[in-house]
Structure formats: C-alpha cells, structure tokens
Amino acid sequence: MKNRHKVLIIDDEPHIRRLILAALTRADYATVEAGNAREAMDRLRVERPDLVLLDLGLPDRDGLELVPLIKQQAETVLIVVSARDATDEKVAALDLGADDYLTKPFDTDELLARLRVALRNRMTRAGGAPTLVLGDVTIDLMARVVTKAGEEVHLAPKEYAVLAQLAAAPGRVITHQQIMTHVWAYENERHVEYLRVLVRTLRQKLEADPQRPQIITNELGIGYRLRVPGDHHAVSEG
Structure with a gap:
C-alpha cells in the first residue's frame, strides 16, 4: 500500500x-x-x-x-x-x-x-547530493559539474555557488538575502544588484533563451527558484 x-x-x-x-x-x-x-x-x-x-x-x-x-x-x-x-x-x-x-x-x-x-x-x-536534469542542462552536485547538451559549462565560483544553492532545493524560492549570505558570506559589501548580474550571466550560459528563462526563474522582489518539471510558477526575468 x-x-x-x-x-x-x-x-x-x-x-x-x-x-x-x-x-x-x-x-x-x-x-x-x-x-x-x-x-x-x-x-x-x-x-x-x-x-x-x-x-x-x-x-x-x-x-x-x-x-x-x-x-x-x-x-x-x-x-x-x-x-x-x-x-x-x-x-x-x-x-x-x-x-x-x-x-x-x-x-x-x-x-x-x-x-x-x-x-x-x-x-x-x-537522498543526498542529487543530479538534476533540466531539459538539456544537467547539474551534478556531487561532482560539481554542470553540462549543457553534453558539454561542460564553465562557471565562476560565485556562479556555481548560486546555482548549487538553488539546485539543493529545486522548486523552492530562495530569497535574495539567503543567497547573498551564502555566496558572499565573508564579504562586508553585499548588494542585490551583484546577485542580479550574476544570475543574468548564469542565464546566458544555461538558458536556451536568456530573455525568457525556463530554468532560473524570478520571484519579483523576493528571490529566485530553480524551475523543475511540474512546477507551474510564473516565469519572469529579473
């Protein structure tokens, strides 16, 4: 049963x-x-x-x-x-x-x-560190490897840190503050604009159309979430 x-x-x-x-x-x-x-x-x-x-x-x-x-x-x-x-x-x-x-x-x-x-x-x-498959993008958190259409995507350390935090809770919205505290933990200067620039770069590397993101989606004024199959949240850029 x-x-x-x-x-x-x-x-x-x-x-x-x-x-x-x-x-x-x-x-x-x-x-x-x-x-x-x-x-x-x-x-x-x-x-x-x-x-x-x-x-x-x-x-x-x-x-x-x-x-x-x-x-x-x-x-x-x-x-x-x-x-x-x-x-x-x-x-x-x-x-x-x-x-x-x-x-x-x-x-x-x-x-x-x-x-x-x-x-x-x-x-x-x-179940531990997962491997997520999102269309032609694969995120292997155990190996710390991201691929798109079978080719490895090279990410800067902070880019990977943001993506890994979202991938650890797929479908869940992570607030700007939570991400910045994690990624810029030892830096006094934190600003949400740094995060927005970093997310735009990630979208350029991962999304089929960065202007219409299907993987990293924006919760206006709140944060970001990694969109997974079955997640029907509205998609927006930001």
Whole structure:
C-alpha cells in the first residue's frame, strides 16, 4: 500500500480548512486540522505531519512566530497559505524557513502542485547530493559539474555557488538575502544588484533563451527558484 503523506492544515477559517481538506482528500493525503496556534503546536507534536500549511492570521499568535518553531521539526515541509500579499511578509516567512508561500485566494490545483514540488524537494535532500536534469542542462552536485547538451559549462565560483544553492532545493524560492549570505558570506559589501548580474550571466550560459528563462526563474522582489518539471510558477526575468 502506498505511504500517504500527512498534512497539518493550520487556519482559523473553517471554510478555508474545508476547501483545503476536500482537495487533499481527493489527492489521497491524510489530513489533520488546527484552528489556532496552540492547537497547531499540539497537533505538530502528536501527529508529526510530513507537511504543514500555515495561515499567518491566527487569533492567538502571529503565524510568522510559528515558522521557526515548526521548522525545528527537521522533516516537516512548511508552506505558508495566507491573505497577506506584501512582499516583505513573503520575504520574512521565507527567511524564517518556510519552504514556499501561496497567497489567498488560491487555486487548489496550484496548491497541490506546490505540495508535490515541496515533498519531492524534501526527498531529494534526504537522498543526498542529487543530479538534476533540466531539459538539456544537467547539474551534478556531487561532482560539481554542470553540462549543457553534453558539454561542460564553465562557471565562476560565485556562479556555481548560486546555482548549487538553488539546485539543493529545486522548486523552492530562495530569497535574495539567503543567497547573498551564502555566496558572499565573508564579504562586508553585499548588494542585490551583484546577485542580479550574476544570475543574468548564469542565464546566458544555461538558458536556451536568456530573455525568457525556463530554468532560473524570478520571484519579483523576493528571490529566485530553480524551475523543475511540474512546477507551474510564473516565469519572469529579473
């Protein structure tokens, strides 16, 4: 019998929980519900879910405060599902450790797609350094080799560092701050424009059409993600 992933739905609005519950049940997920932060933390400890869907507007505590607490459960994937659509809220949630962020109102098919990508990403991390095949581009993190159409692509150290960070979490948005902290860890001067220039260079080397990127995609004002098959996020340059 197939192992069913268990999802904890944390939302104080019963009709939203019912909507998500119906979609997850049709997709054969096991589900647990919580209507506030206290109940959510109790369910988290007892049920040990594979994935958490977290609303930020909870009645007894700001959902952002729960993000690092939930992520202490090392094997739990966390997707924020919130009506808060400000860029700074999204960046804050992602910088605190959320794996993705979906804004209400949402399409349930997109929600399910994001769950699949997030769970696949978790399994990839558990399996060690992966080899990713993205069209004619192959990224071998173990060998630290990138090829395009069978030919090795020569990357500068910082170019590889950015690509490797994105490839370690395919399908997940990585914020500008997370990337810069990783790539420019020992440098006092960090500026997002350095990162934008570096990503443009990577696209020139990897994309079939750098003006219409299909591999490294932009989350406007937030960061970048490595687009993988089944990831239906909008593609944009930036």
